[in-house]
Amino acid sequence: MTTGAEGMRLLWLATVIAGLTLLLGLSVAVxxxxxxxxxxxxxxxxxxGTIDQAAVTVRIPRTLLAGAAGAALGLAGxxxxxVTRNPLADPGILGVNLGASLAVVVGVAWFGITxxxxxxxxxxxxxxxxxxxxxxxxxxxxxxxxxxxxxxAGVATSIxxxxxxxxxxxxxxDIAGGIQSWRIGGVGGxxxxxxxxxxxxxxxxxxLALLSAxxxxxxALGDEIATGLGERVALARATAALSAIxxxxxxxxxxxxxxxxxxVVPHLCRLLVGVDHRxxxxxxxxxxxxxxxxxxxxGRIIARPNELEVGVVTAFIGAPFFIWIVRRxxxxxx
Amino acid sequence: MQASxxxxxxxxxxxxxxxxxxxxxxxxTLVVLLxxxxxxxxxxxxxxxxxxxxxxxxxxxxxSFTVGQLRLPRAVLAVLTGLxxxxxxAAFQIMxxxxxxxxxxxxxxxxxxxxxxxxxxxxxxxxxxxxxxxxxxxxxxxxAIYGLSFRDGVAGTRLIxxxxxxxxxxxxxxxxxxxxxxxxxLQEAMRWLAGSLNGTQTSQTLPLLVAxxxxxxxxxxxxxxxxxxxxxxxxxxxxxxxxxxxxxxVMIAAVGVIAVATAVAGPVSFVAFLAGSIAARLVxxxxxxxxxxxxxxxxxxxxxxxxxxxxxxxxxxxxxVTGALGAPYLxxxxxxxxxxxGSL
Numbered sequence: 001m002t003t004g005a006e007g008m009r010l011l012w013l014a015t016v017i018a019g020l021t022l023l024l025g026l027s028v029a030v031x032x033x034x035x036x037x038x039x040x041x042x043x044x045x046x047x048x049g050t051i052d053q054a055a056v057t058v059r060i061p062r063t064l065l066a067g068a069a070g071a072a073l074g075l076a077g078x079x080x081x082x083v084t085r086n087p088l089a090d091p092g093i094l095g096v097n098l099g100a101s102l103a104v105v106v107g108v109a110w111f112g113i114t115x116x117x118x119x120x121x122x123x124x125x126x127x128x129x130x131x132x133x134x135x136x137x138x139x140x141x142x143x144x145x146x147x148x149x150x151x152x153a154g155v156a157t158s159i160x161x162x163x164x165x166x167x168x169x170x171x172x173x174d175i176a177g178g179i180q181s182w183r184i185g186g187v188g189g190x191x192x193x194x195x196x197x198x199x200x201x202x203x204x205x206x207x208l209a210l211l212s213a214x215x216x217x218x219x220a221l222g223d224e225i226a227t228g229l230g231e232r233v234a235l236a237r238a239t240a241a242l243s244a245i246x247x248x249x250x251x252x253x254x255x256x257x258x259x260x261x262x263x264v265v266p267h268l269c270r271l272l273v274g275v276d277h278r279x280x281x282x283x284x285x286x287x288x289x290x291x292x293x294x295x296x297x298x299g300r301i302i303a304r305p306n307e308l309e310v311g312v313v314t315a316f317i318g319a320p321f322f323i324w325i326v327r328r329x330x331x332x333x334x
Numbered sequence: 335m336q337a338s339x340x341x342x343x344x345x346x347x348x349x350x351x352x353x354x355x356x357x358x359x360x361x362x363t364l365v366v367l368l369x370x371x372x373x374x375x376x377x378x379x380x381x382x383x384x385x386x387x388x389x390x391x392x393x394x395x396x397x398s399f400t401v402g403q404l405r406l407p408r409a410v411l412a413v414l415t416g417l418x419x420x421x422x423x424a425a426f427q428i429m430x431x432x433x434x435x436x437x438x439x440x441x442x443x444x445x446x447x448x449x450x451x452x453x454x455x456x457x458x459x460x461x462x463x464x465x466x467x468x469x470x471x472x473x474x475x476x477x478a479i480y481g482l483s484f485r486d487g488v489a490g491t492r493l494i495x496x497x498x499x500x501x502x503x504x505x506x507x508x509x510x511x512x513x514x515x516x517x518x519x520l521q522e523a524m525r526w527l528a529g530s531l532n533g534t535q536t537s538q539t540l541p542l543l544v545a546x547x548x549x550x551x552x553x554x555x556x557x558x559x560x561x562x563x564x565x566x567x568x569x570x571x572x573x574x575x576x577x578x579x580x581x582x583x584v585m586i587a588a589v590g591v592i593a594v595a596t597a598v599a600g601p602v603s604f605v606a607f608l609a610g611s612i613a614a615r616l617v618x619x620x621x622x623x624x625x626x627x628x629x630x631x632x633x634x635x636x637x638x639x640x641x642x643x644x645x646x647x648x649x650x651x652x653x654x655v656t657g658a659l660g661a662p663y664l665x666x667x668x669x670x671x672x673x674x675x676g677s678l
Binding site: 033043089101107138139140141148149151152153155156157160161163166167170171208259260302303306307308309312315316318321322326327 | 414466494499503505506514654664665667672
């Protein structure tokens, strides 16, 4: 039995890696401008003589960023669902992405921050504060943090923060243009510099996440049993939550708030590889990268000659999924 | 003994009626007062005498244009949109027994917005045609949300979450439509999306007035049936209310007022949500909150529009001011409800 399940997992792993390779290739080759294969290959080798080759050169950092951001969001979603034991948890739905955005917008508008390093720190701070805030609101009162109370607290916070973001940037014509495109959530403006700055944070988040995989397995049994197994529950929660906050904060600082990736990916991965977090977490990272790359490629194709931000595409994919999960919940919990 | 207990009931009833009348009376006074003030105040002060002469159709040097052409249409539109949003929002909140079930949170306003943007950008429509299109689409969105959340009856929380999911999709649709828009209609669509009373013309108020009379009258005539729904479907049915019919009529009428107001003034965020839930606290279970909520909506829109124009360091559209007001209240409401242990 075990070997059979193990074999299936390895098979799925190979499939996801193959899909990821394919999507990485597509993301470099396909765009609003059609480019011949010879130019793609030449540009990958470093040439940027023709316009076509230059177009491909721009796509390379973009592809890397989309992959990294997708992996981070998928992983963060899986961790959040594990920590809160909540099928509706997602960095977007729990308001963490918007908390990071609000922090960045406040920083830009009122404190005049400009360096991208500062962007990342501020975004992580905002994500952390919001996560604690939403969890506190959601766990007030009888029954503690039930999935629906938590989700409701998160979406209400999101809606509230979104309207504050608009109120802050609207009168500031000087910054509105730059922030407006960032606010929707896209990977179009990627540069190697930005990727380099965000990498340490993402690596830190991924390491912490992988370290807490075992602990998340114990937490899934419930707090009492986890304590009985010798797990320090509060510490396990805090480590896992910190990794999720690092991942979402850093991603939001570079790409803006991208919703629903962290919701959809862990659910799909659980169907494929089961509930063991030691498998689920790496899988969620790979599948998240695939999803965001696919969404980004789609966004370039469907709105030709313009581009559609990847955040718009993921909402179209993720929102129906969200509705489906909500419908599945029992009435008693609602 | 018998007589005194009847007296107690009677007195309690009378005092509750007094409270509701007091609330409605003060809100009405406030609306009239604010309306008069917005006509007088602005970049320049116009004395009340001159305002009255303009209103009676006299030609007054210097005041006829500012008051008659600029301030009057804007003030009228502010009152009408406020009444519409307040009325529609309260109707939804009562019907679904949940303050969060307001049309601006569950995506009905966004349905009207998406339709209007589509009509402006893709179908090149303008004027009343946009309003009609927005009403039909918003009704479709409302039906879809209701249908999707129907499973062994409609639970309020599920409807809200599903509405939020639908809202996310509609937002994406708006972004997609705007990304394909040519520059000239993009301007128009963006100005409209901000929820603004800028550049109001008298002709815009007519569809709003008609909708308010038609749908608003329908809602107020159903106020009693609507109130019984607060007790739960079974109790309402036992009290003689036709639950299904009331739901459908109320939904159509509420979506109607909201969608027409949205089509004219844009999505003025959180007015529906704020008006309904604040009115419920003011009146406190003493009779229908429809009328107080409508008046409160008008007060909110007029205040926010005035603040956005003159009180703040830069000029904000009204929707941004109400959005910034509504955000903290929304979080406060969630905290209060969770702490008291009640489900929403």
